[in-house]
Amino acid sequence: GDQVEQSPSALSLHEGTSSALRCNFTTTTRSVQWFRQNSRGSLINLFYLASGTKENGRLKSAFDSKELYSTLHIRDAQLEDSGTYFCAAGNNAGAKLTFGGGTRLTVRP
Amino acid sequence: GGIITQTPKFLIGQEGQKLTLKCQQNFNHDTMYWYRQDSGKGLRLIYYSITENDLQKGDLSEGYDASREKKSSFSLTVTSAQKNEMAVFLCASSIWDNYAEQFFGPGTRLTVL
Numbered sequence: 250g251d252q253v254e255q256s257p258s259a260l261s262l263h264e265g266t267s268s269a270l271r272c273n274f275t276t277t278t279r280s281v282q283w284f285r286q287n288s289r290g291s292l293i294n295l296f297y298l299a300s301g302t303k304e305n306g307r308l309k310s311a312f313d314s315k316e317l318y319s320t321l322h323i324r325d326a327q328l329e330d331s332g333t334y335f336c337a338a339g340n341n342a343g344a345k346l347t348f349g350g351g352t353r354l355t356v357r358p
Numbered sequence: 359g360g361i362i363t364q365t366p367k368f369l370i371g372q373e374g375q376k377l378t379l380k381c382q383q384n385f386n387h388d389t390m391y392w393y394r395q396d397s398g399k400g401l402r403l404i405y406y407s408i409t410e411n412d413l414q415k416g417d418l419s420e421g422y423d424a425s426r427e428k429k430s431s432f433s434l435t436v437t438s439a440q441k442n443e444m445a446v447f448l449c450a451s452s453i454w455d456n457y458a459e460q461f462f463g464p465g466t467r468l469t470v471l
Contacts, residue, residue, distance in 0.1 A: 253400075280457040290395075290446055290465045297459040335400055339457040344389060344408070345416060346460055348400030 255349030272336035280339035360385035362463035381449030
């Protein structure tokens with residue numbers, strides 16, 4: 250089965266609200282990256298974590314390697330946050346990143 | 359900082375044609391990658407190169423060749439384009455470390471008629 254399970258697959262938020270995205274890993278994962286893919290297809294690096302939490306403005310991410318999950322919290326959502334969010338696991342399989350299926354986020358006025 | 363450049367941005371080919379995609383990075387990174395993204399899906403690794411002259415197969419290498427001409431450039435060849443194939447090919451680079459952060463280029467969108 251898939252090694253990275255991302256949820257939800259789609260999410261609609263009103264401006265100013267908050268929510269969380271989640272990735273569950275089925276195998277040992279040493280690091281996680283979170284990306285936002287914009288409408289032109291570019292992947293924007295949001296976070297890289299080997300453990301713990303990181304915060305950048307309205308975004309905060311956490312990675313628990315023992316419990317095999319990572320989360321991305323979006324606070325006070327803005328229209329420009331719309332896009333598809335991907336998590337990717339760096340695991341014992343070498344240099345490969347294993348991607349989740351993505352969360353398509355739409356922020357509405 | 360640095361950037362990754364991919365050429366061309368759009369590639370239209372015919373069934374059976376050999377097609378080459380190019381990637382350049384100025385991060386001075388050792389390792390470069392090629393991923394494929396199908397519509398609405400996550401990325402899958404095709405090939406990667408740990409350093410110049412090295413080549414490693416990913417999960418999706420069948421039907422592709424790759425070449426690491428020098429440290430800053432990595433090419434991918436679709437050996438025989440499949441009819442109605444549509445995908446985006448993304449190049450990435452990182453320092454050499456099993457779990458290093460990867461940075462991505464803007465992608466090449468392939469359409470096969």
